[in-house]
Amino acid sequence: MTKTRKFLIATSAALFVSAASYAATLSGTVAGGHGAAAVYIDAIPGKTFPAPAKGPVVDQKSLLFQPHVVVVQQGTTVEFLNSDTVAHNIFWPSISGNKKMSHNLGTWPKGEKRPFKFDTAGVVPLLCNVHPEMSAFVVVSPTPYFAEADASGAYKIENIPAGSYTLVSWREGGRPTSKPVTVGGGATAVAKLSK
Amino acid sequence: MNKSAARFPAHVLSVLIPVLVMVLTSPKSEAIPAFSRQYHTSCQTCHIAFPKLNDFGKAFKDAGFKFPKDDETFLKVPAVMLGAPAQKDVFPRSVWPGEIPGLPPIGLRMNMFFQATGAKRNQFNVLSAPAAPQFIPATDFETGLFSIFTAGNFGGDIAFWVDDDISVSGQNASGGLGDAYMRFGNIGRFAKLPTDTLNLRVGQFELDLPFTQARTYNLSPYDIYSEANIGAVNAMGAQQNVANQFAFAGAAKGIELSGGHNYGGYHYSVAMFNQNTSGVSQASNSSRYLPSATGGSSGGIGFGSDSSTKDIYARLSYRFNLERDPASRSAIQAAGTTGPHDHTYLNVGSFYLRGNSRQALPGVTLAGGNTLLVAHEPFYRAGGDFSFNIRALNVLGLYMYGRDKNLLPVDSSGNPIPLPFGSTSPLPTSFISSFPAVFHGGFVEADYMILPWIFAIARWDGVHSSADRINALALSPGFPYFGATQSARNRFTPGVQFLIHPNVKASFEYQIRPRQSVTSAVDPVTGLQKLQNPFRVNTALFGLEFVY
Numbered sequence: 001m002t003k004t005r006k007f008l009i010a011t012s013a014a015l016f017v018s019a020a021s022y023a024a025t026l027s028g029t030v031a032g033g034h035g036a037a038a039v040y041i042d043a044i045p046g047k048t049f050p051a052p053a054k055g056p057v058v059d060q061k062s063l064l065f066q067p068h069v070v071v072v073q074q075g076t077t078v079e080f081l082n083s084d085t086v087a088h089n090i091f092w093p094s095i096s097g098n099k100k101m102s103h104n105l106g107t108w109p110k111g112e113k114r115p116f117k118f119d120t121a122g123v124v125p126l127l128c129n130v131h132p133e134m135s136a137f138v139v140v141s142p143t144p145y146f147a148e149a150d151a152s153g154a155y156k157i158e159n160i161p162a163g164s165y166t167l168v169s170w171r172e173g174g175r176p177t178s179k180p181v182t183v184g185g186g187a188t189a190v191a192k193l194s195k
Numbered sequence: 196m197n198k199s200a201a202r203f204p205a206h207v208l209s210v211l212i213p214v215l216v217m218v219l220t221s222p223k224s225e226a227i228p229a230f231s232r233q234y235h236t237s238c239q240t241c242h243i244a245f246p247k248l249n250d251f252g253k254a255f256k257d258a259g260f261k262f263p264k265d266d267e268t269f270l271k272v273p274a275v276m277l278g279a280p281a282q283k284d285v286f287p288r289s290v291w292p293g294e295i296p297g298l299p300p301i302g303l304r305m306n307m308f309f310q311a312t313g314a315k316r317n318q319f320n321v322l323s324a325p326a327a328p329q330f331i332p333a334t335d336f337e338t339g340l341f342s343i344f345t346a347g348n349f350g351g352d353i354a355f356w357v358d359d360d361i362s363v364s365g366q367n368a369s370g371g372l373g374d375a376y377m378r379f380g381n382i383g384r385f386a387k388l389p390t391d392t393l394n395l396r397v398g399q400f401e402l403d404l405p406f407t408q409a410r411t412y413n414l415s416p417y418d419i420y421s422e423a424n425i426g427a428v429n430a431m432g433a434q435q436n437v438a439n440q441f442a443f444a445g446a447a448k449g450i451e452l453s454g455g456h457n458y459g460g461y462h463y464s465v466a467m468f469n470q471n472t473s474g475v476s477q478a479s480n481s482s483r484y485l486p487s488a489t490g491g492s493s494g495g496i497g498f499g500s501d502s503s504t505k506d507i508y509a510r511l512s513y514r515f516n517l518e519r520d521p522a523s524r525s526a527i528q529a530a531g532t533t534g535p536h537d538h539t540y541l542n543v544g545s546f547y548l549r550g551n552s553r554q555a556l557p558g559v560t561l562a563g564g565n566t567l568l569v570a571h572e573p574f575y576r577a578g579g580d581f582s583f584n585i586r587a588l589n590v591l592g593l594y595m596y597g598r599d600k601n602l603l604p605v606d607s608s609g610n611p612i613p614l615p616f617g618s619t620s621p622l623p624t625s626f627i628s629s630f631p632a633v634f635h636g637g638f639v640e641a642d643y644m645i646l647p648w649i650f651a652i653a654r655w656d657g658v659h660s661s662a663d664r665i666n667a668l669a670l671s672p673g674f675p676y677f678g679a680t681q682s683a684r685n686r687f688t689p690g691v692q693f694l695i696h697p698n699v700k701a702s703f704e705y706q707i708r709p710r711q712s713v714t715s716a717v718d719p720v721t722g723l724q725k726l727q728n729p730f731r732v733n734t735a736l737f738g739l740e741f742v743y
Contacts, residue, residue: 061268062268062269062271063234063235063236063240063269084265084268084269085262085263085264085265085268086251086262086264086269086527087251087526087527087528109522109526130239130240130251130528131236131237131239131240132237132239132697133235133236133237
């Protein structure tokens with residue numbers, strides 16, 4: 001586990017970013033590792049963003065969390081559904097390593113949903129205390145500028161206003177890494193994230 | 196340490212029975228990693244500290260080694276169809292379709308032990324001179340069992356289980372087949388009975404014991420399950436001519452009908468199986484003159500039974516799920532605020548076994564001709580059990596009473612012949628009933644899951660046997676815990692187990708073993724027998740095992 005984490009942290013350092021002018025699209029690749037990945041623009045001082053009215057659904061089906069990774073904006077309510085005929089539980093031991101943020105949602109039967117509003121930005125590892133092999137992640141972005149990388153690690157964040165930001169990347173098995181990026185002026189910038 | 200231990204007059208059987216054999220014949224404790232592979236799920240889906248089953252594991256087993264509902268949606272390795280489902284429409288003009296697991300459902304298991312034995316280890320209760328000097332080491336490393344097991348289902352409620360010890364204590368020849376059976380679930384549907392009310396199991400299997408011995412989580416076996424009623428043949432007490440090798444720890448060969456659930460409500464089973472009270476092995480009972488399954492003129496696989504009669508075992512239990520929430524009370528697992536867990540429950544049950552112990556003796560007829568006298572001594576074992584569970588604490592117990600009819604050989608005048616037979620003993624002509632050979636005892640055990648990977652256990656075992664006591668009076672090395680002043684052996688065994696990984700477990704037991712004495716004498720004050728220098732040979736036992 002430790003080796004894997006180090007490997008992912010090291011290899012996810014290479015992040016290529018292109019920048020455009022106002023309402024630009026930021027795209028690139030989260031390199032290294034094989035797990036799911038997500039990127040987002042970190043909190044922007046002095047700016048707040050209204051949370052979306054409707055959030056995604058995370059299902060527990062066939063002893064799996066589906067989807068395995070979901071990226072949401074801070075303040076979003078995620079609904080957790082149990083579609084299995086066996087009992088499931090959902091808890092998380094920490095948020096971005098902060099164990100004081102641990103929480104247990106409890107247990108509910110097949111077909112029922114239980115909502116939870118994620119007010120704290122960070123990475124939330126979802127676990128089931130009945131089936132220790134089950135795992136998923138909710139990546140909570142403080143801004144509406146986020147994306148989940150595809151299987152190849154490629155991502156695209158659209159409609160980012162021009163400006164200077166901190167771009168955060170996360171890959172399963174590693175810790176989030178960040179790098180300042182500047183978006184705007186129509187120029188294309190390449191940024192590398194280091195751990 | 197006793198430096199003269201190598202010359203101490205000890206008999207090896209007295210060592211092996213109470214101490215070392217316990218290690219070498221430690222119970223199987225199989226979890227099924229094959230199911231982890233099939234379903235991509237953790238051991239803890241079905242087990243608490245493997246091999247102890249949680250409620251879901253009991254339901255999985257009851258269902259025929261599959262998920263009780265929607266099994267196919269949980270399988271990550273799809274089964275291979277042995278015929279399209281539509282073939283059912285063509286039946287009987289086609290073979291009824293079935294399936295096999297997508298991967299061979301095979302698991303392997305290995306365990307090893309380290310034992311430290313108390314300082315009194317070479318003072319056990321044997322006065323007869325051994326054939327050769329014996330020595331019990333203070334510490335000992337032992338390899339245990341390397342076993343293979345496979346289990347699963349073939350679809351259509353047909354399940355199977357086979358486990359075999361490939362080697363025991365490093366000796367390949369010491370292994371053997373454990374359980375090997377097929378289970379036909381829900382055969383009651385043909386009679387329109389409700390689901391799960393009637394199942395059929397065929398093969399070799401552990402009887403439906405209240406608490407399994409073959410798959411126990413303890414390092415050492417339950418003493419009462421290993422108790423065979425071996426009547427005394429000496430003049431030290433009431434004579435007993437009973438040689439019943441049957442013990443609950445052994446596997447039975449036969450058929451079993453069962454129904455209900457082990458995780459809630461009623462459960463019953465009725466088994467009919469081969470009588471084998473002499474302990475004769477299958478191979479030693481073969482005959483080239485009789486047909487057999489693998490037979491022919493060179494002999495076959497042999498037959499393990501002592502007679503044509505069969506033994507009967509029946510069990511009935513009921514589990515009261517005591518969850519406050521009525522919705523989860525009927526579910527397989529209770530839904531708590533922190534997640535599903537085993538129900539708070541009280542399980543009560545009873546069991547009864549009826550058999551006939553067969554003994555054959557050379558004798559004479561009243562007319563003086565040689566004959567073979569056969570005594571059929573009916574025996575039974577009966578008892579009750581309970582298990583109470585509340586969250587992480589489980590308290591369980593069992594009591595058993597065993598009774599064998601005692602037929603003593605008599606001479607032509609009808610007088611009992613003093614046992615054991617000597618060169619001047621007359622040949623028997625028949626038998627008469629005498630005092631039965633009885634024993635009783637049981638165990639009480641509590642386990643508590645301190646953390647999901649730390650499991651504390653405390654257990655008390657007790658066995659009271661009239662036959663064992665009389666045997667001990669004759670200084671038989673196989674009965675070192677009984678004597679002039681005691682007819683019971685009690686053992687207290689605290690322990691703790693650690694899951695190093697979900698499939699790797701380290702276990703520790705400290706066995707406070709029964710009190711023994713080398714000699715006894717008459718107390719000059721009370722006039723009663725009194726032990727001289729009684730002692731216990733306590734044992735610390737460490738186990739390490741893994742399954743994969």
